[in-house]
Amino acid sequence: MSRHVLLIEDNAQNRYLATFLLEHHGYSVTFAEDGPRGIALAQAGAPDLILLDIQLPGMDGHAVARALRGIPALQATPIIAVTSYAMVGDREKAMAAGCTGYLEKPINPDTFIADIERFAPPAR
């Protein structure tokens, strides 16, 4: 059974890039363009993994991560922050908000899947 990834990302190009890579490696992908819709989809779809952009319009990624962690069914779901924020403390902030892992943009297409699986190993 293919693993289900929820991608919360507002930039269409980035969304397309991640979706392309994930689907090529056997993942199924649903996406949301902003935080509230992402939270709704996560509650409804119970994804195996959530990829979360931090710089989102309106509700930002940190707030989204905290909201997701507040939902009991999603407490064990890996959330990986993907962000082009590269200032001091960004990583700590993401982890503090409840993310499992942290990837810096630009993503490297050669290692992207391996990086994801480092934070969220596929189920047996």
Next chain:
Amino acid sequence: MPGPTPPDSTDPAVMAARLAAIVDSSFDAIISKDLDGLVRSWNQAAEAMFGYTAAEMVGTSIRRLIPPERQGEEDEILARLRRGERVGHFETERLTKDGRRLEVSITASPIRDGAGRIVGASKIARDISAAKRREREVGRLSRLYAGLSQVNQAIVMSATRDELFGKVCRVLVEFSGFKMAWIGEHDPARRQLLPVALHGDQEDYLRNITVYTDDRPEGRGPTGTAFREDQPFICNDLVNDSVAWPWRDRMQARGLRASAAFPIHCQGRPWGTLSVYADEPFFFRDREIALLREAAGDLSFAMDNFGREERRRQAEHKVRQELDFSAALINSLPGVIYFYDESGKFLRWNDNFERVTGYTGAELATMHPLDFFGGEDRERVAARIGEVFTRGESSVEAGFRAKDGRVTPYYFTGVRTFFEGRPCLIGVGLDISERRQAEAALRESQERLAVIVENLREGLIVADPAGDFLHWNPAALRMLGFTDLAEGRRRQREFDTIFTLHTLDGQPLPPAEWPLARARRGDTYDQVGLQVRRRDSDWARVFSYSGSRVTHADGRALAFVTLRDITERVRGEQERRRLLEAERAAHRQVDQILASVTDAFVTLDRDWRYLYLNDRAAQIFGRRKEDLLGKHIWTEFPEGVGQPFQRAYERAMRERVEIRFEEYYPPYDKWFENRIYPSAEGISIVFQDISERKQAERALREAHEQLEQKVAQRTEELREALDRAEAADRVKSAFLATMSHELRTPLNSIIGFTGIMLQGLAGPLNAEQTKQLGMVRGSARHLLELINDVLDISKIEAGQFEVHAEPFDLRASLERVAGLVRPMAEKKGLALSVTVAPEIGTLVGDRRRTEQILLNLLNNAVKFTDRGSVSVTAEPVPRLQASPEVTPVPGVAVRIADTGVGIRPEDLPKLFQPFRQVDSGLARVHEGTGLGLAICRRLSAMLGGTISVASERSRGSVFTVTLPLQTPPPTA
């Protein structure tokens, strides 16, 4: 499994267009050129910056942007790019289309094709003119402020006007960076400004020109105009401004490009000018002008101060003249006056001293005061001299022995005074031989009088006015000299044949006017003194007569006359009058001496009454001496009660101590210097009006305080200027951080999609497509590196660089880093080895930053080595001490050794300094990476470690990084 619809951006042409759009949105000029220096692309920012359109530039040489004297730079840049090096943050000048010069920071990186060959270069140029201008402006203002501080110090420290002006000109040239500074004094006769101080003029420029103050052409330059119009005059372009034409060629030859002149005042009137010259046109702006104007104002202030100082000196001169005058007076006085120190050495004496003693000045200089006394006088005088030195004053009467042995009775008074810090005695001696004789005579007659008074009985004469009755009592007869009373009675009617009577002033009195005859006639009189003389001898007496006629009830009348012998009293009175006169004369002499001293002098008795005051004291009090003598001080001066003066007088009187003090006396609005000496009668006070001195002191002190305040104010202004500069710096760093973030987002797409396409995930590619996409990816990765470098530097500059501490495996990090450079090493045929001591394992620190350091060093090692090997070794260090103030901790040392080109010894110290290599290293070959090593050094310091290098030219280099096993917490 359908995914979202792919946008049409898989087409490389569209990608390129998008990249072009990104490039065009940059604020920096982004230019690419081939290795011949021909421009290949030219973004909008480049158009805006240099004024050339892309159409004008593409395909042409970039050299037209380079000023003639900098053409060599381009050769160096191209040479480095060909070697695959990056040229980072190189600051230089470039020309715009309209010929302006721009200050730019250039970063150039080689562009490689898919096969890794260098085919051209990308270049980012940033216009840093504004930043440089601001930097220069802050620098210039700092120098000006520094100069001004020095000017203020010079004002406070300088003793003379010329010294001050010399210092000010020197400071303006040496601290504030002016090319030349001079101060001109106005000469009204010649209508010229004559230089009185000058600095920075090595070629006699000023000696060869004349500056006038009237309206002729040589008076219309900045200095002449500033003086004539009494306001600052600025000429910011000496080469082109017509006001400077008389001097233009000479100024140009000496590099003087702008000048500013300011009037200097003395006591509110124009006095002269301060002129400064800068070596760049348009140097003087509002802030510079305001600061210099203030300096000129300070000089005016100092001039006034020197004026006050001069007046004070004149006042002192006057006082000195008065002192000379009093010295002349003392010399002409009749008494002897002398001045000697505690050892008895005579320091001064008046001419009379030599006259009276008969000794010459040379003889006196070797004599002792006791040499003038003999016998028992000598001991008494010695004792009194001792008293003067211990108690402050004394007096003595003694025989004063002259050189010829003659001894004259003298009365000496001595007062202790301090001369050059030593106690001395100032004394006055007066000849009292006349007074002595008067006293002796008085004593004698008083004794005689006492005997006579003892035996005196009032004489009484009673007579019948009409009849024969006449009675003289025995006392009366005895008074007339009759020892035999019977004989007296017998001859009492023929007294007019025995005696004559005279008035006290010697007029003979006819018998009809004799006392008894007058009483018989009925005259009444009281105490009429008359002289009675015997006709037959020199017997003579003076009698006081009182007489009257008493009429009884029965009609009878009797005449009564009483007489008292007042001969002795009259004589005593005459004697006393004479003695008093002598005393007064002596007193007048002392008075004259004291009056001639410029200090005021007052003596008070123990009941606070004025015993004496000299003319100067009376003048200060504004009272007549005779109105104050004998009066009570606090009755006469009630306003002085409670003033410090009263307390000091009372203490001196009570404790018998000498007191000196300076005090302000409000009723007179004057300052006095006072010396109080206890004396035999009470106290003596010597005082002096020192208001003028006090005023000068106060003026000086106020000036000092005012200047200190100004210096503090300027320091504050300078600090604010620095704060503003720092704030601008923070804004710059924040801007860079944001920009780098914004640039990463599009790079995400570029790198991501080229990667996908190169992996073949989007479909097969032909060889040409693979090659071209490889170039796109290479450029994009390079751009990312650039952005990361900029971000790192801006973080370090902004102080935002944080170090994380987490456990990591150093061995794994070393392997990972070596893995990254291994392909390049293999390509160059270099052996790459990693040796880790077995006890090395986990470190607690920042893995990412540690790897960044190691990668940078390893990259350099491979880059700068053409054959041989690169080896990495890691060993434990038991006691690692990163700096002297920390305690040693266990750590590791990683050595990266290569067999490359090495580094020249003279370049080793500069190796880790940021931007140094970039700034000055273009002429050299293979000498380090500049920014990278600077980042490495700062990172290793933040991790609690060190970095060092040892190198031998052409043999290779060894870089050593030490790191603690546990990164210490950051110190604030």
